[in-house]
Every structure is written in C-alpha cells, then in structure tokens.
Amino acid sequence: xxxxxxxxxxxxxxxxxxxxxxxxxxxxxxxxxxxxxxxxxxxxxxxxxxxxxxxxxxxxxxxxxxxxxxxxxxxxxxxxxxxxxxxxxxxxxxxxxxxxxxxxxxxxxxxxxxxxxxxxxxxxxxxxxxxxxxxxxxxxxxxxxxxxxxxxxxxxxxxxxxxxxxxxxxxxxxxxxxxxxxxxxxx
Numbered sequence: 001x002x003x004x005x006x007x008x009x010x011x012x013x014x015x016x017x018x019x020x021x022x023x024x025x026x027x028x029x030x031x032x033x034x035x036x037x038x039x040x041x042x043x044x045x046x047x048x049x050x051x052x053x054x055x056x057x058x059x060x061x062x063x064x065x066x067x068x069x070x071x072x073x074x075x076x077x078x079x080x081x082x083x084x085x086x087x088x089x090x091x092x093x094x095x096x097x098x099x100x101x102x103x104x105x106x107x108x109x110x111x112x113x114x115x116x117x118x119x120x121x122x123x124x125x126x127x128x129x130x131x132x133x134x135x136x137x138x139x140x141x142x143x144x145x146x147x148x149x150x151x152x153x154x155x156x157x158x159x160x161x162x163x164x165x166x167x168x169x170x171x172x173x174x175x176x177x178x179x180x181x182x183x184x185x186x187x
Contacts, residue, residue, distance in 0.1 A: 002094045003030040005127075005172050007164040008103045011051045012060040021051040022078060022110055024065050025085050026161030028169040030176075032095070045088045046162040048074055049081035066160050082116055089120070096121055099143050099168045100128045130179050131171055146171055 006027035010020035029043040048067060051057060062069070076084070098104055104124055111118035132141040135149045143164060147154050152170045156163035172179075 001032045002089075002092050003032055003097055003172065004028070004089060004094050005030065005097045005165055005169045006103060006107075007098060007161040007168060008106055009065045009159060009161045009164075010106060011054060012058055012064050014060075019053060019109075020106065021053055022049055022081075022106060023051055023057065023061060023075075024048050024067070024161040025081055026163070026165040027085070027088075028165050030169060030173060044162060044166065045085060047076065047081040047084050049078040050075050052078060064159055066157055078110060079114055079116070082110075082114070086120070094120070094123065096124045097127045097168070097172060098124075099126075099146075099164070099171075100140075101126045125179075127168070127172055127175075127179065131175050134175055134178055143167060143171075150174055 004027050006025065008022045008026075009024040010022055013020045025045070025047050027045045048065075048071075051061075057067070057072070061067075067075075096104070104121060104126070108118055108121060110116070111121075128141070128143075128146075129139050131146055131150075132138050135141065135146060141149070144154070144158055147167050147170070150171060152167070152174065155166045155170070158164060158167070
C-alpha cells in the first residue's frame with residue numbers, strides 16, 4: 001500500500017465569497033509495505049493548472065506560489081492536471097494524507113465542479129492534528145512551525161505545493177509509527 005502526501009495551492013482570493021481555484025498540485029509517495037524513513041521525496045509529482053474561472057493568474061497568486069511568468073508555458077487545464085495526477089498515482093491501493101483538511105476539501109470541490117471521479121479521496125487522513133498533538137499538545141500548527149519543532153531541515157520555499165508536500169512527507173515518515181494509521185488504513 002502507498003501513502004500519497006499531497007498539497008494544493010490556489011488562486012489568491014481577496015474578495016469574500018470568491019472561489020479559490022487550484023493552480024498547483026504537489027505530492028510524494030511513500031511505500032508503506034517497504035517503509036523506509038530515509039526515502040522521503042524520491043517519488044514526487046508537480047503540476048501547475050490554469051485558473052479557469054478567473055481566466056488568468058493574478059500577480060499575487062504568481063508571487064505566492066513562486067511561478068515565474070516564463071514558466072507559464074508548463075501550465076495545463078485542471079482536467080489535464082487531474083489526469084496526470086491520477087496516472088502518477090497508479091492503480092495500487094493508496095492512502096491520502098495532507099497537512100489540514102482544506103486541501104482535500106478544495107480537491108473534492110474541483111472534482112465536483114469538473115465532473116471528475118472523487119472516490120479515490122475516500123481513504124484520507126489529516127495528519128496535521130495528530131502531529132500537532134505529538135509536538136505541542138495542540139490540534140493545529142502551521143507546517144513551518146511543525147517542521148521547526150520537529151527539528152527537520154526545511155526543504156525549499158514554502159507555499160509551493162511540491163515543497164509543502166515534501167516537507168509534510170518528512171513529518172509523515174518521522175511520525176508514521178506514532179500516528180496509528182495502520183488500523184485506520186485497513187478499515
């Protein structure tokens with residue numbers, strides 16, 4: 001069984017009620033059958049997707065996610081990004097994890113909006129709460145603070161979906177044995 005630790009970044013929203021759009025998907029795989037804490041970030045996925053409602057990237061969004069104007073040629077429509085993500089995941093049984101529930105919620109919303117399958121997100125666990133509890137006995141920590149508190153060397157610039165997925169994966173593999181996910185994954 002695989003764990004896929006994912007993160008998404010969205011358009012920068014400034015108006016109340018404005019719907020954020022996924023503009024980047026990042027993820028890392030961890031083989032739970034041959035679990036090795038040293039294997040963090042070896043099999044990763046990244047894809048930038050075009051905001052279809054807004055029809056363009058705002059300057060704040062570009063700055064926030066670190067996408068440079070010269071890299072806009074690698075951006076694809078969300079459906080294509082979704083298809084690439086599904087192909088990368090493959091057909092093996094996968095358990096999905098993220099740092100907080102917002103990434104799952106926005107992915108589910110996009111699947112509904114674009115009429116795409118969403119049952120693949122049924123095997124899901126928010127690892128922010130249990131790791132925050134382990135580190136500081138609180139239900140919620142920022143990813144940056146959790147990395148620092150755990151004594152893990154931060155990878156790259158935060159707020160890139162791929163970098164956040166890699167950093168979350170580092171936390172996942174560090175605390176995997178203490179998360180009691182095995183029982184949940186069988187269910």
